[in-house]
Amino acid sequence: MNTRSLRFQLVAWYAALLTGCFVLIGAASYAVLQSSLVGALRETQLRRARQIGQLLLDQTGSSGEARVGEEIQARYAPDINGRFVRITRGDGSLLYVSPAPNDQTFVPGEVPPPLWPSRAETASQVPLSGGRQMLLTVRELQTPGGARYLIETGAPMDDVQAHLRQWLGFLLVVLPIMAALALGGGSFLVKRALLPVDKIAASAQRISSQNLSERLPVARTGDELERLSIALNHMVQRLDEAFQYSRRFMADASHELRTPLTVLRGELESVIQEPALAPEWRERLGSALEEVERLAGIVEGLFAISRLDAGEAAAEWVKLDLARLAAATADQMSLLAEDKNIQVTCAAAEPVWVEGDQARLKQVVVNLLDNAIKYTLQGGAVALSVSALDSKAVLEVADNGIGIPAEALPRVFDRFFRVDKARSRELGGAGLGLSIVKSICTAHHGRIEATSPPGQGSRFRVELPLATPLTNSHQQHNHEH
Amino acid sequence: MRILLIEDEKKVADFVARGLRAERFAVDVAAEGPAALQMLAACAYDLIILDLMLPGLSGSEILKRIRRDRNEVPILILTARDAMAEKVAHFEAGADDYLTKPFAFAELLVRVKALLRRGPVNRASVLRVGDLELDRLTQQVRRAGKRIDLTAKEYGLLEYLVANPGRVFSRTMIIEHVWDQSFEGLTNIVDVYVRHLRAKVDDPFPTKLIHTVRGVGYSVDGGSEP
Numbered sequence: 001m002n003t004r005s006l007r008f009q010l011v012a013w014y015a016a017l018l019t020g021c022f023v024l025i026g027a028a029s030y031a032v033l034q035s036s037l038v039g040a041l042r043e044t045q046l047r048r049a050r051q052i053g054q055l056l057l058d059q060t061g062s063s064g065e066a067r068v069g070e071e072i073q074a075r076y077a078p079d080i081n082g083r084f085v086r087i088t089r090g091d092g093s094l095l096y097v098s099p100a101p102n103d104q105t106f107v108p109g110e111v112p113p114p115l116w117p118s119r120a121e122t123a124s125q126v127p128l129s130g131g132r133q134m135l136l137t138v139r140e141l142q143t144p145g146g147a148r149y150l151i152e153t154g155a156p157m158d159d160v161q162a163h164l165r166q167w168l169g170f171l172l173v174v175l176p177i178m179a180a181l182a183l184g185g186g187s188f189l190v191k192r193a194l195l196p197v198d199k200i201a202a203s204a205q206r207i208s209s210q211n212l213s214e215r216l217p218v219a220r221t222g223d224e225l226e227r228l229s230i231a232l233n234h235m236v237q238r239l240d241e242a243f244q245y246s247r248r249f250m251a252d253a254s255h256e257l258r259t260p261l262t263v264l265r266g267e268l269e270s271v272i273q274e275p276a277l278a279p280e281w282r283e284r285l286g287s288a289l290e291e292v293e294r295l296a297g298i299v300e301g302l303f304a305i306s307r308l309d310a311g312e313a314a315a316e317w318v319k320l321d322l323a324r325l326a327a328a329t330a331d332q333m334s335l336l337a338e339d340k341n342i343q344v345t346c347a348a349a350e351p352v353w354v355e356g357d358q359a360r361l362k363q364v365v366v367n368l369l370d371n372a373i374k375y376t377l378q379g380g381a382v383a384l385s386v387s388a389l390d391s392k393a394v395l396e397v398a399d400n401g402i403g404i405p406a407e408a409l410p411r412v413f414d415r416f417f418r419v420d421k422a423r424s425r426e427l428g429g430a431g432l433g434l435s436i437v438k439s440i441c442t443a444h445h446g447r448i449e450a451t452s453p454p455g456q457g458s459r460f461r462v463e464l465p466l467a468t469p470l471t472n473s474h475q476q477h478n479h480e481h
Numbered sequence: 482m483r484i485l486l487i488e489d490e491k492k493v494a495d496f497v498a499r500g501l502r503a504e505r506f507a508v509d510v511a512a513e514g515p516a517a518l519q520m521l522a523a524c525a526y527d528l529i530i531l532d533l534m535l536p537g538l539s540g541s542e543i544l545k546r547i548r549r550d551r552n553e554v555p556i557l558i559l560t561a562r563d564a565m566a567e568k569v570a571h572f573e574a575g576a577d578d579y580l581t582k583p584f585a586f587a588e589l590l591v592r593v594k595a596l597l598r599r600g601p602v603n604r605a606s607v608l609r610v611g612d613l614e615l616d617r618l619t620q621q622v623r624r625a626g627k628r629i630d631l632t633a634k635e636y637g638l639l640e641y642l643v644a645n646p647g648r649v650f651s652r653t654m655i656i657e658h659v660w661d662q663s664f665e666g667l668t669n670i671v672d673v674y675v676r677h678l679r680a681k682v683d684d685p686f687p688t689k690l691i692h693t694v695r696g697v698g699y700s701v702d703g704g705s706e707p
Contacts, residue, residue, distance in 0.1 A: 262490075263490070263492040265583045266496040296653070336669070363662075366667065
């Protein structure tokens, strides 16, 4: 999982925040419950202490201390209710202590001896055996006669703790469920919110310099993503305009250069044909003419690229056998290879039908073969092959020549790019051959890639879509075999 | 032979007219459509060289009007555009040939002569330079009576040079004529083929017929001339 993705981060934050809130609410509810339960118990105990205090006052006023115990037993029955009552006189002697409760929840003797409190009424929790607690309230009483008593009432906190444990158990069960719901819901919401982003990304991925007229789908949702896709579309449009402008400029410029080049070429040629011309002048003018022709070649190349890139070539398309075209072209160029003692092998036996502009596709073969022969040393080898592979026509030209340095590989199809300027110029290249090849491949809905493992020469691989099979010419061809 | 050159670029018109006049053609130049149509009405021409990019009345329009008037004069089109679709359209509109700028003048001349069916674009079936003989029908080449075997491309190259003896052909012209547009820019292929051609045609003989004009290209010249 990509932890840096917006989706992951949003869901993580969402779930963490929600879970945090649940934990806080749980803790707060636990605390409130605890304080209210304890508070209620304390209030009950204090009320009891006050009632017993009143009873003590009444008793000491009428019949003395002797019947206090009986009265308490009769009225409150602490042993039956599981309560603790203890009355201590001012001198520390014990007036009354409730008997052990029927349910044996505590032993009265366990309760620590009383301490004279600083205030009239206090409540505290005292430990019992087994880690249990008792809520003990203490009330100080002074009779009109001046005698002082300490009335203690207590109740074990087992019930309170049982309630709290139950609540805690409930929270522990519910909390993970809530967290899981938060995670699931968050992830669903985020996914739904980010789905258009995926769509936009996928569409944006499809748009290249070849189809800049396409636009991203705009969902009329009125949200930020609609704004984003509209903004992206505006950007694509500006890109489109910039590309069109540069294409138009290249076409216009190469077009405009033709007339001056025609004049230059024509004048130079007519001077060179002059019989009275001194040989050294002929040579110098010839050199100028050569450059004019090179210039004309560059203009021609740029014009071809701009036309191909603008997608104007489709009108001249026919169905043709790429294998035969490649073999015939290799044959036409065989002397070039022989001249350098280079072995050209051609593996193109089976017909491979593609659709395209015959002259342009031939130019692909010519340029690739010429390139391979140029950059292969004397006695080297060049292998040309055409085959059909997975609904693609594959044309490969491999050599065992000097190869292409790895850092130059990504740029070999760039206009005017030359790996070794001095060397290429000497060989007469303008640096347009491979970019023309690439433009032709792209215009034919194909692609080209160059690889060059160190020390093993270079390999150019062209992939073109196969022509739809089962046409008449195709069938006829199959019958011939 | 009278040629009408319809071309608005003065300098292009100048050197084309000069070159054609040097070949003893009578050349009239019109810089724009209406003037050209007037000249066409006034005088009978044997050939029209027509630039497509004209101010006002376009070359295509002139082409259509000439053909609409049932004038069958051969028309050679000059253009700065070379889209194949356009070429086809103009051939359909009645153009006889088509040359893309920047063209080689010699190429223009070859085509002009071919259209006029005359003179040194020897329609003769046998071409001769010195003791070299080229039979266009059988594509057989003999020198001093000895038969020389050439490949198809070597023959095409030799025929192109021999048909215009003494004329210098640049590598680009040779490529344009003997190979096809796919080989544009591949000028070293010409040198390689010429070298092979020489090995067969010149090397066994004392007189050399194929000459390298340094910096320009090649020409074939009879042994009698220097």
